[in-house]
Amino acid sequence: MNTVSVKEAFFLYVEDDASNRTVMNLIMEKAMGARNLVIFEDSANFMERVRALPKCPDAFLLDIHVHPYNGFEMLKQLRTDPEYRHVKVIGLTASVTNEEVEELRDAGFDGAIGKPLNISTFPDLMARILKGETIWFVS
């Protein structure tokens, strides 16, 4: 798979907290210059809405404490669908203890980034993720 630049990449973000959605929108637009961001405000009919997207996202950024499906359940739905089995799925979590990060790793996430996000490091982390790196950056 060719590496997509941060600016060209298509991101899907699932987040139920409005202020966090604002932050992500601003970081993507102002700090990264990324234009292709879709945000789901909840995880209802998650797979149907994913399939309805114009194209498959280059990276899925999933908040963990989302309803009705949490981050782990969304990941499982993606991994059981052959079309989405290999997409990059990153957990965006405010739960940053090692036990919690271990759970994400064991569940099969491709990485995790802890909240609060850091404007200085976030664009670089996204670039590395798009290159195929596995990133565990929770602090």
Added chain:
Amino acid sequence: MTTVRNASFPEDQDFPTRTLARDLALRLAIVLTIIIVALGSAYFFITVSQARSELLLQATNRVEELSNVLSIPVWNLDKNSIEQICQAYLQAENVVGVRVLDDTGDSIYEKPTDEANLIVETRPIEFNGQQVGSVEVSVSTRQIDNLRSNIFLLMLSIVIVVVVTILISTWFLLQRFLSQPLSVLTMGIESFASGDYSQRLKPMEQKELNIISEQFNAMANQIQARDQLLEKRVADRTRDLSIASSVSRQITRVLDMDELLHQLVAQTKEGFNLYAASVYIYQPEARELTLEATTGEETRQMTKAVKTLSIDARPSLVAQGAREQTQIVNNDVSESKDYLVDPSLPDAKSEAVFPMLVGARLIGVLDLLSEKTDRFSEADIQILTTLAEQIGIAVRNAQLYSVQLQASAELRRADQMKSQFLSSMSHELRTPLNAIINLDEMVARGMVGPVTDEQKELLEQSLVSSQHLLQLINDVLDISKIQAGQLKLFVENNVNLHDEINTVVIMVKPLLEKKPLELVQDIDSNLPIIAGDRRRLRQILVNLLSNAIKFTNQGAVTLSVRNQEDQIKFSVIDTGYGIPIESQAVIFEPFVQTLDGIKQEGTGLGLPITRSLVEAHGGELWMESEIGVGTAFHFTIPAENNGRMGEK
């Protein structure tokens, strides 16, 4: 007598080769031969002397007849007649020689004989009362010689026939009446001796042998009975011991008391073939024995009825055993006034009570009932006493274990609640801080529109406070983990230190912006890929660098990283105030505010956490400082994970 001697000294290696048959036949033969020879000799002498007498009579008769017949011819000197007569007589039996002499002694007729053994008779020949000559007759004794040799041959053949007959018949008879029955006896005895204690001898035809057989059978019965008794005793003891040891073995494994006691009474009852087995546990405060486990359905009903028993209860062997702390064995309870009749166990005939003691502490009582009188022998009591001790120890262990279990469960629960509280607090605070910090920063940076210098200043102050709050949250979370010994690393095997150092530099650069301060990087280009926790390694560096920047107003902060083969040495060197020696000792302790009189923002947790993180990676952290010159913090990280990483 050698046979007898050998028989009485069976260890003698010269086993007798003589047999009864041979000895008997030989002796019989000798005795009979002597008798036959004696009788034969008597017969021989009688016969020979008879024959001699007969021959003598013949010779006398012949010579007297001749003297008469020859009277006239000799008178007449009629030689012809003389010769004829003589020849006629020579024909007679046994007569071998005749000689006729005249009155002058000249021979008129002579028929000599060359035989040696002769009977010779002489008679005068008379005529008219006048002796005219004499006649001499020789009779042969050859007949006697023949007779002698005949008798000898006869005797010899009789001896031979008798001896042979005796040999054959004794051998046969002994074989039939002695050897065969003896070998039957021998085989029976041998088979018994080689361990077949059920072997018995058949009745014998002969009285003497039958006595042997009966005596042997009687002896065999005794031996077999004794052997069976011994075997049974050994088997009983072995079984009891193995039950006791299997019960002991099991009880040391089980720590759940309820399960333990129920298994135990069931096994004891089953194993020792008892009527009932129960365990009472002593409650020291109440001075009561509570029935904790008992066997059988009937006894279960009793459990409800008599659940507790005062240690002072009378009559009760259980209470008595507990009071006196000694075993009470009553092998016939019908006679006893101390026995407490249990209506649910009407068939009890013997009761044995064993106190379960650990040292001098009474743990409880093992109570056993049997439907037989005299059930509990000395040996049983020994085994059961030991068993009761073992059960006591196991119960004590289980009691201690359950107390411990409760205590540690409570501790765990408290600890869990604390961890849970901290991590949910952390989570709940981070979500709003994400918005506060990032929106603040973007506005302050002018990313969403122009801001005045004053606005920017205020926003940056707000940002510093927010970040301080975040740092506080992180540090409290970390220090609580460290203090609980629960700090765990999230270890990855492919940590590229150059990447992590770059990230750290990006993170701390904003702190430098308002100070005339340079961040110098002096980093070896050949740093290895190591195993470690990226986030914690970054945290160590961020802590040390931000501390250095915080406490240095001008000059430089230098990050130096050296590849030292087996470890990587990191140094953060500043040109700040330096740390007084008395403060150096305490800055690694939590919640100690640094630097006399100089108030700086910080949680006071950074350095203790940093040191713990370094040590969790298997490295070391230390410092050097000189007032007015600056401070250097150094730490090492092993280049290879030696397996101890993550241990606290």
